[in-house]
Amino acid sequence: MKRIDHAEAASHFIAAKDNEAFHDKRLWDLRQKRDRIRDEIPEWQALRDLASVIKEHALSHLAGYLEQFETQAKLNGAQVHWALDAADHNHIVGEILAARGVKTLVKSKSMLTDECELRPHLERRGITVVETDLGERIQQLDDEPPSHIVVPAVHKLRGDVAEVFADTIGTDRKNDDPHYLSEQARLNLRPYFLDAEAGMTGANFIVAETGSVVVCTNEGNADLSANLPPLHIVSVGIEKVIPRLADLAVFIRMLSRSALGSPITQYTSHFRQPRPGSEMHIILVDNGRSERLGLADFWTSLKCIRCGACMNTCPVYRRSGGLSYGAIYSGPIGIILNPTQDLRKYSNLPYASTLNGSCTNVCPVKINIHEQIYKWRRVMSEHDQLPFAKKTAMKIASRLLSDPKAYRRTIAATDAALEYLPRFLLYTRFNAWGKQRENPATPDQTFYGWYLKHRSKPK
Amino acid sequence: MNARDTILDTVRRNQPAAVELPVVPMFDADLPALWPQFIAGLERMGGKFVEPAPSADLNALLATLFPQAAVICSATPEVSGNRPLSAVSEPKQLDDVDVGVLRAAFAVAETGSLFLSEIELGVNAIAYLSQHLICLLDPADVIGNLHHAYARPEFRSARYAVLMTGPSATADIEGVLIHGAQGVRSLTVVVAPRLPN
Amino acid sequence: MKVALFVPCFVDAFFPEVGIATLELLERFGIDVEYPLTQTCCGQPLANSGCQVEAAPVEALFVKNFADYPYIVTPSGSCTHHVRHYLDAIPQTDAVRHVRTHTFELVEFLHDILEVEAFPWAEFPHKVGLHNSCGTLRGLRHASMSELGEPFFSKPLALLGKVKGIEFVTPQRPDECCGFGGTFSLFEEPVSAKMGHDKVSDHKAAGADYIVSADSSCLMHQKGCAERLGLDLKFVHIAQILNGARA
Numbered sequence: 001m002k003r004i005d006h007a008e009a010a011s012h013f014i015a016a017k018d019n020e021a022f023h024d025k026r027l028w029d030l031r032q033k034r035d036r037i038r039d040e041i042p043e044w045q046a047l048r049d050l051a052s053v054i055k056e057h058a059l060s061h062l063a064g065y066l067e068q069f070e071t072q073a074k075l076n077g078a079q080v081h082w083a084l085d086a087a088d089h090n091h092i093v094g095e096i097l098a099a100r101g102v103k104t105l106v107k108s109k110s111m112l113t114d115e116c117e118l119r120p121h122l123e124r125r126g127i128t129v130v131e132t133d134l135g136e137r138i139q140q141l142d143d144e145p146p147s148h149i150v151v152p153a154v155h156k157l158r159g160d161v162a163e164v165f166a167d168t169i170g171t172d173r174k175n176d177d178p179h180y181l182s183e184q185a186r187l188n189l190r191p192y193f194l195d196a197e198a199g200m201t202g203a204n205f206i207v208a209e210t211g212s213v214v215v216c217t218n219e220g221n222a223d224l225s226a227n228l229p230p231l232h233i234v235s236v237g238i239e240k241v242i243p244r245l246a247d248l249a250v251f252i253r254m255l256s257r258s259a260l261g262s263p264i265t266q267y268t269s270h271f272r273q274p275r276p277g278s279e280m281h282i283i284l285v286d287n288g289r290s291e292r293l294g295l296a297d298f299w300t301s302l303k304c305i306r307c308g309a310c311m312n313t314c315p316v317y318r319r320s321g322g323l324s325y326g327a328i329y330s331g332p333i334g335i336i337l338n339p340t341q342d343l344r345k346y347s348n349l350p351y352a353s354t355l356n357g358s359c360t361n362v363c364p365v366k367i368n369i370h371e372q373i374y375k376w377r378r379v380m381s382e383h384d385q386l387p388f389a390k391k392t393a394m395k396i397a398s399r400l401l402s403d404p405k406a407y408r409r410t411i412a413a414t415d416a417a418l419e420y421l422p423r424f425l426l427y428t429r430f431n432a433w434g435k436q437r438e439n440p441a442t443p444d445q446t447f448y449g450w451y452l453k454h455r456s457k458p459k
Numbered sequence: 460m461n462a463r464d465t466i467l468d469t470v471r472r473n474q475p476a477a478v479e480l481p482v483v484p485m486f487d488a489d490l491p492a493l494w495p496q497f498i499a500g501l502e503r504m505g506g507k508f509v510e511p512a513p514s515a516d517l518n519a520l521l522a523t524l525f526p527q528a529a530v531i532c533s534a535t536p537e538v539s540g541n542r543p544l545s546a547v548s549e550p551k552q553l554d555d556v557d558v559g560v561l562r563a564a565f566a567v568a569e570t571g572s573l574f575l576s577e578i579e580l581g582v583n584a585i586a587y588l589s590q591h592l593i594c595l596l597d598p599a600d601v602i603g604n605l606h607h608a609y610a611r612p613e614f615r616s617a618r619y620a621v622l623m624t625g626p627s628a629t630a631d632i633e634g635v636l637i638h639g640a641q642g643v644r645s646l647t648v649v650v651a652p653r654l655p656n
Numbered sequence: 657m658k659v660a661l662f663v664p665c666f667v668d669a670f671f672p673e674v675g676i677a678t679l680e681l682l683e684r685f686g687i688d689v690e691y692p693l694t695q696t697c698c699g700q701p702l703a704n705s706g707c708q709v710e711a712a713p714v715e716a717l718f719v720k721n722f723a724d725y726p727y728i729v730t731p732s733g734s735c736t737h738h739v740r741h742y743l744d745a746i747p748q749t750d751a752v753r754h755v756r757t758h759t760f761e762l763v764e765f766l767h768d769i770l771e772v773e774a775f776p777w778a779e780f781p782h783k784v785g786l787h788n789s790c791g792t793l794r795g796l797r798h799a800s801m802s803e804l805g806e807p808f809f810s811k812p813l814a815l816l817g818k819v820k821g822i823e824f825v826t827p828q829r830p831d832e833c834c835g836f837g838g839t840f841s842l843f844e845e846p847v848s849a850k851m852g853h854d855k856v857s858d859h860k861a862a863g864a865d866y867i868v869s870a871d872s873s874c875l876m877h878q879k880g881c882a883e884r885l886g887l888d889l890k891f892v893h894i895a896q897i898l899n900g901a902r903a
């Protein structure tokens with residue numbers, strides 16, 4: 001698989017000036033809202049500590065909790081399935097739907113089903129799949145993946161949405177009022193809710209002690225998807241299990257505060273037993289998670305509760321847009337999740353970061369995101385995933401910087417620091433520095449030269 | 460090996476060293492006054508709040524709040540409505556409801572949330588297909604925070620339970636907040652002490 | 657007190673005046689400063705690229721140069737951050753551990769070790785915006801960070817506050833990364849430049865005449881951005897102000 005070129009993709013996003021400016025402003029606004037609501041909770045840091053430890057406990061006892069959840073869910077009358085990978089997952093969903101003659105599936109937002117590329121799989125089987133979260137619906141109609149895990153269409157402006165809706169659901173192309181556009185989406189979606197034979201949701205959490213599936217939305221679309229059709233399918237990653245309802249309180253207190261700066265999502269819904277006369281199927285999906293659990297430097301990435309706070313705060317993400325990461329998971333969390341799926345394809349992503357550490361410090365479950373990004377760079381280097389020019393430059397720099405005489409000779413020989421800068425830094429993307437920045441002025445002498453003249457004691 | 464056993468096997472092999480499960484405190488030492496916090500939380504999330512005179516007739520109040528409403532469906536005995544919930548055999552039949560009326564089992568001051576389960580809803584979809592929702596609440600039913608909420612037995616007995624906090628909302632287009640994205644366009648909490656048993 | 661001065665490659669080549677100011681400033685406090693002549697680099701550019709094999713000999717040389725000193729001081733937050741938190745491409749001998757725990761960035765050395773009370777020679781009658789590099793802010797914890805909502809503290813502001821005539825301005829996003837990021841500035845040029853342009857514009861809008869930082873690399877990047885945008889902003893390392901530079 002070809003390497004994702006994040007920088008190249010980002011340059012196109014930045015070139016769309018209005019989109020980039022809005023994107024940066026909107027997500028920074030979410031970060032500030034998160035800061036303000038954090039300050040309303042004196043125990044915020046204690047909650048982060050608890051959330052982190054509860055997740056680490058759950059992951060270090062994952063097999064037991066999955067079994068407990070399965071037992072409880074079955075007692076509740078749900079059917080539990082296990083999927084090794086994306087293909088397995090899609091097959092299971094397809095079979096459940098086929099056995100019941102389902103023609104239309106309404107679904108609420110689920111990163112996992114995007115990860116598994118469920119939609120094209122079902123569409124090939126002739127099933128109409130309707131995304132019902134407004135942002136996700138916009139992305140579906142535009143045939144694009146979500147660009148953000150909480151606000152999937154945040155990279156689009158109202159005019160972009162007006163174009164998409166005009167082309168796909170026949171709205172007035174000239175009307176880009178968000179109220180109008182949202183209302184049109186509502187009217188377009190309502191019949192699907194009423195007539196779909198099956199509904200699907202993801203899960204933000206599943207609770208081992210009760211067998212509950214917990215879904216958080218602001219639109220209520222998960223509740224519409226699950227409470228109307230006679231069949232509710234839940235897709236959930238195995239890392240989402242938490243032990244107790246008491247633990248759920250910690251996570252619900254942090255999730256929407258971290259994500260959007262609101263105290264809670266409008267709807268925090270708990271599905272424990274199917275409605276009388278209806279079915280509930282829960283698919284526990286691995287798709288690489290059990291292997292990730294064994295990676296000493298990276299297993300804590302499984303603590304992620306998908307709040308998107310790391311994306312909102314990330315100065316690189318805000319300027320490059322989620323699609324530039326070329327993966328379902330973008331931003332800082334995407335950088336550390338994606339390489340386990342495809343090392344080569346995502347080998348550039350760990351370098352799409354300044355390692356500034358803001359992500360780590362907003363993460364409600366205290367994942368050391370920027371340190372894992374740093375560690376992934378080591379993995380890329382160890383696995384020969386660095387571009388040839390970069391690796392070569394590193395080897396040259398290594399030789400030069402470990403040999404003081406050669407180092408001084410090189411600077412002296414070129415007789416100007418600016419000549420030495422390209423050698424040392426501008427090894428690829430020649431003159432990348434100077435495209436949008438002036439070069440630094442070249443001083444008459446180095447500090448070394450000055451020191452020899454003014455301070456060095458003769459020996 | 461089937462998928463289940465393969466997954467559990469790999470998980471067991473890869474589980475990191477055991478981390479102890481912490482005790483989750485209730486964080487209730489300095490809780491603010493419940494009622495004002497609940498109202499503030501609800502309004503912050505776009506909910507409305509009405510406190511009628513103690514003797515007020517709720518049916519009359521409803522007529523003032525929603526004079527245009529043609530179909531009113533109530534899941535609580537204080538309000539009669541004109542669409543009996545007992546006649547609903549399929550959730551989608553609630554699609555034409557203008558105003559749904561419910562009573563919350565309890566509410567959470569911290570977040571301004573209302574707890575509703577299939578017991579209070581009768582048909583779950585009433586809370587989502589109705590254009591507008593009225594939720595009766597007895598101020599005595601407000602509890603402090605989410606830790607207290609999740610200690611309630613209802614979460615262990617309800618088939619379906621929702622913490623509902625304001626109307627359906629979206630800000631997916633340019634961050635413009637819009638109520639009534641998919642579900643109810645408005646949520647109004649009406650102060651109404653429970654009827655004596 | 658004997659101190660070894662580490663002048664990172666950037667500073668050596670492009671900002672000798674920062675090295676000089678650091679040296680002179682330390683000497684003002686009666687410190688015996690030595691500059692080991694065979695020093696090159698701490699290994700950060702290599703290690704930050706993930707190239708541990710290539711970083712190893714550079715880190716080994718760094719340790720060899722500095723292991724015999726009680727303190728190693730450098731006018732660079734990011735290099736200190738690397739040495740303290742990430743210098744592990746080589747076996748962790750006693751010498752390595754000593755170097756890692758005794759390398760200090762200039763601001764923390766002045767603030768925490770020397771506990772400097774006054775800079776009587778320093779006067780800087782300008783409006784100054786402080787840029788805390790990410791290495792100093794979140795790596796070395798020079799200052800409280802907005803992410804955590806912790807009580808305010810700032811070692812660089814505590815020091816700069818002792819300078820006569822100085823006036824501070826605060827940008828909208830004081831903790832935002834400027835986009836330098838080492839090799840990020842080249843491999844992610846479009847994003848790096850955009851971040852830099854936004855950063856200097858934010859400072860300019862706040863009314864800054866100067867941007868001051870403990871990291872020359874951030875300053876080099878921001879200066880390049882400001883000049884390209886035609887913004888009238890000047891850049892100065894904190895060592896220069898504390899050593900008495902007037903402009």
